[in-house]
Amino acid sequence: MQFKDIVGQQDVANRLTEIIDSGRVSHAQLLLGDTREGSLQMAFAYLQYLCCTDRRHYGPDAGLRADSCGQCPSCKKIASLQHPDLHVIFPNPPNGSTSVSAADYMKEFQDFVLERQALGTLDEFNLWLDRDVKTSIIRESDAATVVQSLGMKAYEGGWKMVVIWMPEKMNGAAANELLKTLEEPPAQSLILMVCENDERLLSTIRSRVQTVRLRSHPVSAAADEGMREQYGPLLVEWLRMLFKLKMKELSTQVDKLAGLGREQQKQLLNYALGVMHECFMATATGQGCVLGTGDAKFDAMFPAMITPNNIELIQGALDDAIFAIERNANGKIALMELSFRLSKALKKR
Numbered sequence: 382m383q384f385k386d387i388v389g390q391q392d393v394a395n396r397l398t399e400i401i402d403s404g405r406v407s408h409a410q411l412l413l414g415d416t417r418e419g420s421l422q423m424a425f426a427y428l429q430y431l432c433c434t435d436r437r438h439y440g441p442d443a444g445l446r447a448d449s450c451g452q453c454p455s456c457k458k459i460a461s462l463q464h465p466d467l468h469v470i471f472p473n474p475p476n477g478s479t480s481v482s483a484a485d486y487m488k489e490f491q492d493f494v495l496e497r498q499a500l501g502t503l504d505e506f507n508l509w510l511d512r513d514v515k516t517s518i519i520r521e522s523d524a525a526t527v528v529q530s531l532g533m534k535a536y537e538g539g540w541k542m543v544v545i546w547m548p549e550k551m552n553g554a555a556a557n558e559l560l561k562t563l564e565e566p567p568a569q570s571l572i573l574m575v576c577e578n579d580e581r582l583l584s585t586i587r588s589r590v591q592t593v594r595l596r597s598h599p600v601s602a603a604a605d606e607g608m609r610e611q612y613g614p615l616l617v618e619w620l621r622m623l624f625k626l627k628m629k630e631l632s633t634q635v636d637k638l639a640g641l642g643r644e645q646q647k648q649l650l651n652y653a654l655g656v657m658h659e660c661f662m663a664t665a666t667g668q669g670c671v672l673g674t675g676d677a678k679f680d681a682m683f684p685a686m687i688t689p690n691n692i693e694l695i696q697g698a699l700d701d702a703i704f705a706i707e708r709n710a711n712g713k714i715a716l717m718e719l720s721f722r723l724s725k726a727l728k729k730r
């Protein structure tokens with residue numbers, strides 16, 4: 382898995398590659414976000430980058446600052462989940478034996494992850510296994526595997542890595558077994574938890590890991606009632622202005638957007654990403670879409686503006702602006718540049 386294949390999480394990818402490039406990799410990290418939104422994808426892309434022998438760096442203007450090569454032996458081993466120093470732990474159903482662990486379902490898990498490109502949820506995995514869904518947990522035997530594998534010498538002489546998918550499904554015994562390792566991790570070892578709900582994690586675990594939160598998916602943002610109410614009218618007003626592109630009016634509009642806080646600017650742009658995605662899907666599939674921006678005329682007309690000719694330009698422009706705002710760039714300049722790029726892209730339909 383490469384970062385470039387993950388949708389809508391460029392800023393998170395950039396933060397992660399920066400951490401690795403600066404050599405500040407923490408031994409215990411937690412990626413927080415839905416599996417469907419790419420949290421497990423992010424974990425594998427992260428490890429692939431960590432181990433890649435030919436990392437690619439793009440210019441400061443590129444949206445994605447760096448990525449693994451996808452070609453070196455190490456990349457290939459991680460992409461196929463066959464790297465000898467990578468262990469994956471996940472909730473697994475009982476099979477009547479006390480020593481049952483994730484290792485017993487490894488083949489099925491690998492097939493599932495590869496087939497679903499690491500976007501399949503735990504419920505879907507249980508269906509895939511065709512077992513009783515309610516009893517799937519991470520046990521002491523799984524935690525013991527983590528401790529043991531990190532204690533050994535690395536086969537390839539590099540990082541020893543463990544991914545724990547859905548650590549919120551860990552029982553008390555497993556959590557206790559892990560605590561000491563989280564506190565005093567062996568050299569060059571990394572425990573990467575991929576968690577959907579960190580409120581269900583024991584606080585003793587939570588306090589020992591460095592958390593990186595994934596961006597809530599643009600598609601969920603467009604469907605979110607609160608987001609629609611807050612940003613729908615504002616987005617419509619701005620997009621209408623982009624068609625006219627009268628400098629004075631646009632400048633006033635950008636001033637207004639720049640007056641929002643950074644967090645709100647990011648939310649608005651995230652919401653815009655979701656709306657663009659919905660419109661594109663509607664055009665591509667020939668099915669209607671209900672934008673619900675609060676402006677019926679706009680909702681009826683706008684989706685046809687988003688086509689295969691401009692969707693990538695639009696997404697790229699929005700992603701770059703979000704990236705700039707996160708880096709504390711001047712909001713007004715970032716939004717003005719975004720406005721020009723969007724206006725140009727919209728004309729390319």
Ligand SMILES: [Zn+2]
Nearest residue numbers: 433450453456
């Ligand atoms: Zn590589």
